[in-house]
Structures are given as structure tokens and as C-alpha cells.
Amino acid sequence: MEPLNELIARHYTRGDLGAALLAALGERAALPPAALMELLGAVDEFHVGGRAATIALAEDLALQPGQNVLDIGCGLGGTARLLATRHGVRVTGIDLTAEYVDVGNSLNARLGLSGQIDLVCGSALTLPFAARSFDAATMLHVGMNIADKVALFVQIASMLKPGGQIAIYDIMRTGGGALTFPLPWAGDASLSFVAAPLDYRRALTKAGFVVRGQINERERACAFFAEMAARAGPAPALGLGMLMGAEAAQKLAHIRTQIEAGLLAPIQILANIP
Ligand SMILES: C[S@@+](CC[C@H](N)C(=O)[O-])C[C@H]1O[C@@H](n2cnc3c(N)ncnc32)[C@H](O)[C@@H]1O
Numbered sequence: 001m002e003p004l005n006e007l008i009a010r011h012y013t014r015g016d017l018g019a020a021l022l023a024a025l026g027e028r029a030a031l032p033p034a035a036l037m038e039l040l041g042a043v044d045e046f047h048v049g050g051r052a053a054t055i056a057l058a059e060d061l062a063l064q065p066g067q068n069v070l071d072i073g074c075g076l077g078g079t080a081r082l083l084a085t086r087h088g089v090r091v092t093g094i095d096l097t098a099e100y101v102d103v104g105n106s107l108n109a110r111l112g113l114s115g116q117i118d119l120v121c122g123s124a125l126t127l128p129f130a131a132r133s134f135d136a137a138t139m140l141h142v143g144m145n146i147a148d149k150v151a152l153f154v155q156i157a158s159m160l161k162p163g164g165q166i167a168i169y170d171i172m173r174t175g176g177g178a179l180t181f182p183l184p185w186a187g188d189a190s191l192s193f194v195a196a197p198l199d200y201r202r203a204l205t206k207a208g209f210v211v212r213g214q215i216n217e218r219e220r221a222c223a224f225f226a227e228m229a230a231r232a233g234p235a236p237a238l239g240l241g242m243l244m245g246a247e248a249a250q251k252l253a254h255i256r257t258q259i260e261a262g263l264l265a266p267i268q269i270l271a272n273i274p
Pocket residue numbers: 005008009012044045046047072073074075076077078079094095096097100122123124125139140141142145146184185
């Protein structure tokens with residue numbers, strides 16, 4: 001693996017995530033699939049707005065049952081499971097972090113979804129799939145770790161059938177000023193490649209996409225963090241804190257203040273291949 005990718009994978013790797021997840025679930029690990037999936041939403045949707053944000057993004061794609069979807073930077077596979085169960089699509093996910101892929105695939109097996117979802121370890125910049133084999137691609141909170149957005153979107157474009165769509169939901173630059181680290185995707189600036197919406201749109205266009213729309217989800221983000229802060233008591237055992245290690249509280253505080261201050265915002269962009 002490229003040195004930078006190794007550092008990114010190391011940033012996300014906890015080492016004991018599978019065991020920690022089972023311990024946090026306890027007896028609830030044996031719940032029926034729908035109830036277990038509901039619980040997992042607290043940890044397997046590693047982006048601002050959680051599952052509600054994924055549901056909203058998926059609605060905009062208007063997916064048809066049986067279609068093939070590629071989830072870039074799939075993490076633990078929460079987005080893949082939501083798309084597969086709610087929209088009846090087949091999902092292939094790819095992620096640099098082997099631990100996420102392994103835990104995600106074992107969750108899929110536990111939920112009876114292995115036939116519909118395949119998560120593989122690899123880089124979004126060297127996609128190992130057949131050209132023009134996907135109807136749609138999703139990418140949630142991943143581009144902040146990828147410097148060369150044109151190369152990224154050229155790779156994704158080559159995977160999509162004519163008319164194929166991409167839905168992006170990333171943290172983007174909406175204001176000036178230095179960023180304060182650590183943030184959930186990077187301990188310091190060396191792993192962080194946050195870009196402005198205009199940079200994304202230009203990179204998409206260069207890669208052959210037609211941009212159909214852009215939505216700033218700042219309000220959703222502010223409500224999400226306010227709700228998180230309003231929950232009394234210590235952080236829940238089953239929650240995003242599990243993924244962010246010892247600096248979890250600092251990472252969450254930093255992203256919240258920088259979104260509230262307008263330096264950063266979660267932005268959704270929809271585009272398609274003509
Ligand atoms: C903040 S997490 C989001 C995970 C998932 N999309 C979600 O919303 O739950 C970012 C993910 O992007 C992955 N990632 C970062 N750079 C990548 C790359 N070049 N190729 C594939 N995955 C990458 C990381 O390993 C990590 O799992």
C-alpha cells in the first residue's frame with residue numbers, strides 16, 4: 001500500500017473493533033436482523049447526520065431494485081446495508097481500512113446480507129472492478145482524505161454505466177482560516193485534503209460528469225451536534241466514539257465548532273455520466 005494510504009488506514013484502525021462492537025452489543029447481538037441493523041446505525045454511519053443523512057442521499061439517487069451500486073470508502077458498510085435493504089440493490093463497497101472491511105463483512109454475514117453486499121479492501125484511486133459495471137456510486141465523508149479529486153472521479157466515472165449517477169456527501173471548505181486538528185478524518189493536516197464545493201464540481205466536470213445539484217447540509221449538521229450534546233451522561237458504548245479512539249471528544253468538538261463557524265460544512269453533490 002502507498003505510504004499515505006497506510007497512514008490513513010492506520011488513522012482509522014482501532015485493532016480491536018470487532019470485539020469491542022460485540023462487547024458493546026452484548027445480548028443485543030442476537031437480535032433479529034432489522035432490530036440489529038437499527039442499533040448498528042449509531043456506529044456504522046460514520047458521517048455527520050448519521051443514518052438520516054444516508055437515507056436522504058439515497059432518496060435523491062432514485063435507485064431501482066437489482067441495480068449495482070459502488071460505495072467508495074464504505075467504512076463498516078452501514079451505507080451499503082441501508083441501500084441493500086431499503087432499495088433492494090446489490091452493493092460493492094471499497095475501503096482502505098482492512099479492519100472496517102473485515103468487521104463490515106462479518107456484520108453482513110450475521111445479518112444475512114452477504115449475498116447482496118461485498119466489501120473489499122482497496123483504494124478508491126485504483127478501483128479493481130470491471131469498467132461500466134455500476135449504475136450508481138456513493139461516497140460519504142471520504143474525499144477529505146483524498147488529495148487528487150480529478151483522479152478519484154476519473155476512476156469512479158470509468159466504473160459507471162452511461163447515465164450512471166454519483167452522490168457525494170463530504171465535509172467541504174466553506175470559509176477561510178486554518179483548520180484545527182484533530183478532526184475525525186485526520187489527526188493533523190498531513191492526512192487532510194478538504195476542498196471547496198467548487199473544486200469538487202470542477203473535478204467532476206473534468207472527469208466527465210455533469211453536475212446536477214448541490215446542497216449545503218449545515219443546518220442538519222448543527223442539529224445533529226446539538227442533539228448529541230443534549231444527551232445526558234457519558235458517550236454511549238455503542239457510538240461513533242468507538243471509531244475515533246482516545247481523541248474522540250476533541251475530534252467531535254473541533255468538527256462541530258468549525259461547522260458552526262462556517263469554515264466547514266457537509267455538502268451533498270449529485271452528478272451523472274451523460
Ligand atoms: C469518515 S469514514 C466514512 C466511512 C463511511 N463512508 C461512512 O460514512 O460510514 C472515511 C472512510 O474513507 C476511507 N478512505 C479514505 N481514503 C480512502 C481511499 N483512498 N480509498 C478507499 N477508502 C478510503 C477510510 O478508510 C474510512 O473508512
